Amino acid sequence: MNVLPLILYAAAAVAYGVHFARRQPQAGRLATTLLIFAALAHTFVIGMQTMEVRHVPFANASSATSTFVWLLALSYLYLEITADERAMGVFIVPMLAGLQTIPAVSPGVERIDPLLDSPWFWVHVSSLLFAYASFALASVLGLTYVVQFKEIKKKHLGYFYTRLPSLQTLDVMNERAVAIGWLCLTVGVAVGAIWTGQARAVAPDDPNLQAMSLNDPKIFVAVLTWGVYSFAILARQTMGWSGRRAAWLSALGFAIVLLNFLPINYFVTTSHTF
Amino acid sequence: MHLVLLGVSHRTAPVDLRERLDFSSRDVGAAVEALAARSSAAESVVLSTCNRSEIYVATTADPTRAREELVAFLSDYHELPREVFLPHVFTYDDAAAAHHLFRVAAGLDSLVVGEPQILGQVKDAFQVAAGRHCTGPLLNKTFHSAFGVGKRVRTETALGEGAVSVSFAAVALARKIFGRLRGRRVLVVGAGEISALTAQHLRSHGVADIVITSRTAAHADALAAEVGGRAMPWGEMTAAIARADIVITATGSQRPIITRADVEAATGRRRADPLFIIDIAVPRDVDPSVSEIEQVFLYNVDDLQNIVQENLARRAAEIARAEAIVAEELARFTAWQRSRRAVPTVVALRQRFDDIRRTELQRLDTRLSGLPPEARARVEEVTRLIVEKLLLEPTEQLKALPDEETQAVYTEAVNRLFRLGEAPDDTAAGDAEPFPTDRAREP
Numbered sequence: 001m002n003v004l005p006l007i008l009y010a011a012a013a014v015a016y017g018v019h020f021a022r023r024q025p026q027a028g029r030l031a032t033t034l035l036i037f038a039a040l041a042h043t044f045v046i047g048m049q050t051m052e053v054r055h056v057p058f059a060n061a062s063s064a065t066s067t068f069v070w071l072l073a074l075s076y077l078y079l080e081i082t083a084d085e086r087a088m089g090v091f092i093v094p095m096l097a098g099l100q101t102i103p104a105v106s107p108g109v110e111r112i113d114p115l116l117d118s119p120w121f122w123v124h125v126s127s128l129l130f131a132y133a134s135f136a137l138a139s140v141l142g143l144t145y146v147v148q149f150k151e152i153k154k155k156h157l158g159y160f161y162t163r164l165p166s167l168q169t170l171d172v173m174n175e176r177a178v179a180i181g182w183l184c185l186t187v188g189v190a191v192g193a194i195w196t197g198q199a200r201a202v203a204p205d206d207p208n209l210q211a212m213s214l215n216d217p218k219i220f221v222a223v224l225t226w227g228v229y230s231f232a233i234l235a236r237q238t239m240g241w242s243g244r245r246a247a248w249l250s251a252l253g254f255a256i257v258l259l260n261f262l263p264i265n266y267f268v269t270t271s272h273t274f
Numbered sequence: 275m276h277l278v279l280l281g282v283s284h285r286t287a288p289v290d291l292r293e294r295l296d297f298s299s300r301d302v303g304a305a306v307e308a309l310a311a312r313s314s315a316a317e318s319v320v321l322s323t324c325n326r327s328e329i330y331v332a333t334t335a336d337p338t339r340a341r342e343e344l345v346a347f348l349s350d351y352h353e354l355p356r357e358v359f360l361p362h363v364f365t366y367d368d369a370a371a372a373h374h375l376f377r378v379a380a381g382l383d384s385l386v387v388g389e390p391q392i393l394g395q396v397k398d399a400f401q402v403a404a405g406r407h408c409t410g411p412l413l414n415k416t417f418h419s420a421f422g423v424g425k426r427v428r429t430e431t432a433l434g435e436g437a438v439s440v441s442f443a444a445v446a447l448a449r450k451i452f453g454r455l456r457g458r459r460v461l462v463v464g465a466g467e468i469s470a471l472t473a474q475h476l477r478s479h480g481v482a483d484i485v486i487t488s489r490t491a492a493h494a495d496a497l498a499a500e501v502g503g504r505a506m507p508w509g510e511m512t513a514a515i516a517r518a519d520i521v522i523t524a525t526g527s528q529r530p531i532i533t534r535a536d537v538e539a540a541t542g543r544r545r546a547d548p549l550f551i552i553d554i555a556v557p558r559d560v561d562p563s564v565s566e567i568e569q570v571f572l573y574n575v576d577d578l579q580n581i582v583q584e585n586l587a588r589r590a591a592e593i594a595r596a597e598a599i600v601a602e603e604l605a606r607f608t609a610w611q612r613s614r615r616a617v618p619t620v621v622a623l624r625q626r627f628d629d630i631r632r633t634e635l636q637r638l639d640t641r642l643s644g645l646p647p648e649a650r651a652r653v654e655e656v657t658r659l660i661v662e663k664l665l666l667e668p669t670e671q672l673k674a675l676p677d678e679e680t681q682a683v684y685t686e687a688v689n690r691l692f693r694l695g696e697a698p699d700d701t702a703a704g705d706a707e708p709f710p711t712d713r714a715r716e717p
Contacts, residue, residue, distance in 0.1 A: 025429060152450060153565070155577050157584070161450065162435075167548065168453035240546040243569060 001045050002066055002103040008038030009073070009097040016089035020163055028086045032077075035093060039073045042100075046070055058125050066103035067126075069096050072133035075177075079137060083173060085165045091140045120195035128188035128222075132257050134181030135229070139254035141174040142247030149244055171242055178250055182229045189222055221260040228253040275316075275412050275614075276337045279371035280344040280363060281328030284385050287362035295352055295359060297322035303402045308351060310408045313343045317410040319417065321378075321399040323392065325385055330375065332412035337367045369608045372416050376600045376607075379424035381433060388433035388589050388596075393424035415610065423603045430599065433592040436585030441471040443581045444552045444573070445479065448520055451548050451571060456480040461518035463511060463532070464488055464525030465497040468554050468575075472522055473501040485518070487511055489525065516540035521551045523559035530561045537564045552578070612681055613673035619685045620669050622694040627661045 015031035018024065046067060049057040057063035076092045079085075148164045151157055164170070232249040235241035241249070282295055297305045297320050309318050315331035322328075329348075333340040345363070349356045366374050374383070379396045381388045400417040403409050409417070427433055437443040445455075452458055458481045462469050465488050473484050484503030487510070488494035494505035506514060515521055515537065525531060532551075537560075541549060546569050553560040553574040565572035635642075635657060642650055672688070675681040688694065 023432075148450075152447070152571055155573065155580075157581060166449060166453035167451050172453075242546045243548065245546070 001048065002100065002107065005038050005042035005045060005069075006097065006100040006104040008034055008041055009069075009093060009100050012038055012089075013093040013097045016086070016093045020087060020090040023163065031089060031093075032080065032086065035073065035077060035089070038096075039070070039077060042066075042070045042073065056122060056126065058129065062103045062106055064125070064129065065099055068129045068133060069100045069103075071130050072096060072136055075130075075133050075137055079173060079177075083165075083169065085169065085173075087164050088137075088140060088144065091144065092137065095136070095140075118195065118199075120191055120198070124188055124191045124195060127184040127191065131181045131184035131188055132261065134177045134184065135225075135250070135254045135257050138174050138177035138181060138250040141170050141177060142250040145170040145174060145247040146244060146251075149247075167243070171246065174246060174250055175236065175242070178229060178232055178246075178253075182226075182233055185222075185226050185229065189226055192219075218260060221256060225253060225256050225260065228256060276333055276335075276340065277368050277371045277412060277416060278315075278331050278333060278337050278340040278344070278365070279328060279367075279374055280341055280348075280365040281321075281326060282359065282362050282364070283326035283328070283383065285383070286364050287359070291359060291362055292325070292327065294354055295327045295348065296324070297327055298324075302399065303406055305351065306403045306408045307406055309347055310406070313340070313347065315340055315343070317403075317413040318408050319399055319403040319413055321396060323395050326378070326383075328374075328378075330371065330413060330416070332410060332416075341365055368611070369604065372419070372607050373600065373604050375416060375420045376423040376603055377597075379420040380427040380596050380600055381424070382427075382593065382596055382600065386438055387593065388435075390428070390434050393421070393428070396420060396424070416607070419603055419607045423600055426599050426603070427596045431592045431595045433589055433596045436581075436588055438582055438585050438589070439471075440554070440575065440578045440582060441468055441475055443578045443585070444472050444522070445475045447552075447571070447573060447578075447581075448476065448550055449479070451550050452519060454480070457482045458519040459483040459517055460485070460503075461511075461514045461521045462486045462497065462501075462503070463521065463523040463559065464527075464555065465490075465493040466524035466554065469522045469524040470497055470500060472552065472554075473497075473503065476520065477501055477503075481520070485514055487514065512536050512540060515549075519547065519550065521549065522554065523551070524554040525559050527555070527559060528557060530559060532560045532564065534561050534563045534567070537567055537570060541567055541569060554578075609674070612675060612678065615678075615681060616672040616675070616685070619688055619694065620672055623668070623688060623692060624661075624665055626692050626694060627665060631657050631661050 012031055012034035015027055015034055019027035019031050046057060049063070056067060058067045072092070073096055076089070076096075080089065144160070144164055145167060147160050148167055148170065151161045152167070228249065232241070232246060232253065235249070236246055282292060284292065287295070302320055302322055305322075306318055306320050309315075309320065309329065309331075313331065313333075314335050315333040317332035319330045320328075321330070329344055331340055331344065344365075345356055345360065348354070348359065348363075375396070377383045379393055381390070381392050384392050396417070400409065400413075403413070437446045448455060448458075455476060456479070458476075460473060460476050460481050460483065462473050462484065465486065473486075477484060484498075484501055485506050486494045486498045486501075486503050487506045487508050488497070489508050491505065491507070497503070498505040511532075515532070516539075521532075523532060537549070537551075549570045551560055551564065551570060551572045553572065556575060558574055560572060560574075562572070562574075564570055635654065642653060645653070668688075672681075672684060675684055
C-alpha cells in the first residue's frame with residue numbers, strides 16, 4: 001500500500017532535481033504536481049490504515065516513519081506554496097522518497113498494547129512526529145543557508161547562488177520551522193510525562209512504564225533536543241544568533257533527532273517500542 | 275503577399291542618424307497612419323526605440339516597389355534627403371525579415387544581448403499599429419510568432435539572466451542577501467556616478483531610506499536631491515553605518531576611510547543582521563579585513579566587475595540556444611506562409627472537383643428521381659464524401675511542401691493536370707453554388 005506514494009515521491013524527487021539543475025519552470029510545476037499527488041495518495045493510504053486499525057497508524061517504527069513522511073510532505077508543500085519558493089524541494093523530496101522505502105519494504109504489524117490506547121498517546125506521538133518533520137525542514141533550510149552564505153561571502157557566486165532563495169528568506173523560514181517544531185516538541189514531551197504518571201496509577205507493574213525516566217536514552221535525548229532548540233530560540237531573541245549560527249544549531253538539533261529516531265529506537269531504548 | 279522590412283539600427287547607423295530617423299519622440303501611431311495612407315502596402319508596423327527604427331509592411335506588390343515607397347516615406351516624414359540615410363539602411367524580405375524580427379524580439383540584436391525591454395517595445399509597436407487597423411493576417415502572424423520567440427527565449431534560456439552592469443550587479447547581490455529590499459536603509463558615502471545609479475536602482479526596489487554623506491556637504495545635498503534621499507554631516511558616518519543595511523562608498527580618498535574598528539563598533543550595536551558594503555572607490559575606501567566580520571559582506575568594484583564579466587560570458591554561452599529557438603520558430607513560420615500560398619490552388623482544385631460532382635448528379639437527376647428523398651440525400655452525401663476523401667491527401671501535401679520552388683512546380687502541375695486556370699468546357703453547372711469569392715482570392 002505504501003508503494004504508490006513511494007513511486008510518486010521518487011518521481012517528484014527526480015522532477016525537483018531537473019527543475020533545480022536546469023531551472024525550467026515546467027519541470028518545477030510538474031514536480032509540485034507530482035508531490036501533491038504523492039501526498040494525496042499517501043493521505044489515502046494513511047486514511048485506509050486508520051479505518052482498518054481504528055487509529056492513525058504509528059504504533060510501530062515502520063508506520064510511524066510513513067506518518068512522519070506524510071507530515072513532512074504536507075509541511076513542505078505548505079512552505080513551498082506560502083513562500084512561493086521551490087528550490088528547497090531538491091533537498092527535502094529525495095529524503096521523503098528515501099524514508100518512504102522503509103514502510104514500503106517492511107510494513108510491520110500494527111498491533112497496539114491496550115495500555116497505549118489512550119488519547120494522550122495519539123497527541124504524544126503525532127505532536128512529536130510533527131515536531132521532527134519541522135526540524136527536518138529547519139535543518140535543510142539551515143544547511144542551504146550555510147552554503148549560500150559561503151558563496152556570497154567568498155565572492156564565489158556559483159551553482160547554488162543562482163538557484164537558492166535569499167539569505168533573509170532562508171533565515172526567516174528556518175526561524176519559523178524551528179518555532180513550530182519547538183512548540184510541538186514541548187507539547188509532545190509534556191503530554192508524554194503527564195500520561196506516564198496517569199498510566200502508572202493504572203498499571204504499576206508494567207516494565208515499560210517503570211523505565212520511563214530520564215535514564216532512558218530515548219527520553220534523555222528527546223529532552224536534550226528540547227534543550228538545543230530552546231537555546232536556539234532564546235539565543236536568536238536575546239543574543240542575535242540568527243543567520244549562520246542559527247543554521248548550524250538547527251542542523252545540530254536535527255542530527256540529535258535522527259540519532260533518536262534511528263539507532264536509539266532500534267537498539268538501546270528501554271521504555272519505548274519505537 | 276510579401277513581408278518587407280526596412281530600417282536602421284545601432285548596428286548600421288550612428289546615434290545622430292538614429293535620432294533623426296526616430297519615430298518614438300513623435301507619435302508612432304500617427305506615423306503608422308501616415309504610412310498606411312500613402313503606401314500600397316496592406317499592413318504596416320513601425321518599431322522605434324533608441325537603438326532602432328524599423329518599418330515592417332505586408333504588400334501584394336513587388337518588394338522592390340515597397341522598398342522604394344518606404345525610402346520615400348522615411349525621407350518625407352523625417353525631412354531628410356535619402357542620400358543621408360540610404361547607406362545605413364538595411365532591408366529584408368519575407369523569411370529574412372521575419373528572422374530579423376524574431377532575433378530582435380529575442381534580444382539577440384540588442385546592444386546589450388538579452389536585455390528584457392525590447393520584447394515589450396515590439397509588443398507596443400504592434401499594439402499601436404493594430405489599434406489603428408494597420409495590421410492584417412500576415413503581420414498579425416509574424417508579430418505573434420515574434421512574441422512567442424521572445425517568450426521562449428526568456429523562459430528556456432538564460433540569455434537575459436544576470437546583471438550586466440556594476441550597479442545592477444550590486445542590487446542583485448543585495449537582493450540575494452536581504453530578499454526583498456523594501457524597508458532597508460542605505461548609506462551612500464561620497465557622491466559619484468555609480469553610487470548615484472546604484473542608489474537609484476535600490477530606490478526603485480523600495481528601500482526605505484537613503485542617507486548620503488560626503489566630505490563636501492554640497493555634493494551630498496546634490497545627490498540627495500537627485501535620488502530622493504537626505505544628506506548627513508560627514509562626522510556622523512560611523513553612527514550611520516550602525517543604522518544602515520547597505521553601505522555604498524565612492525570617495526576619492528587615497529586611504530581607507532572605513533576601518534575594521536569602525537564597522538565592528540557599528541555591528542556590535544546591530545546584533546546579527548547582515549551588513550552589505552559596496553566599495554566602488556579606487557583606491558578602496560573600506561579596509562579589506564572588514565570582510566572578516568561575520569555578518570559583513572564586502573564587495574569592491576573589481577568583485578562586481580568580475581560578476582558582470584561572468585554574467586556576460588554566461589549570456590554569450592546562451593546565444594546559440596536562443597538562435598536555435600529563433601531558427602525553429604522561423605521554420606514553423608515559413609511553413610505557415612507556404613501553406614497559405616497553396617490556398618488558391620487548393621480552393622480552385624476543390625471547386626473543380628465539386629463542379630464535376632454536381633454536374634454528374636444533375637445528369638443522373640432523372641434516373642434518381644424515382645428514389646425516396648432519404649436515399650437521394652444519401653447519394654448526395656456519399657458523392658460529397660468521396661470528393662472530400664480524394665482531395666484530403668493532395669491538399670495536405672500541397673500545404674506541406676518543403677520549399678518555394680517545389681511548391682511552384684507542384685502548383686503548376688496541378689493547375690495543368692486539372693486545367694484550373696481555364697473555364698470548364700462541358701460543365702454547364704448553372705446551379706452550382708460558387709465558392710465564397712473572398713476565400714478564393716486569398717493569397
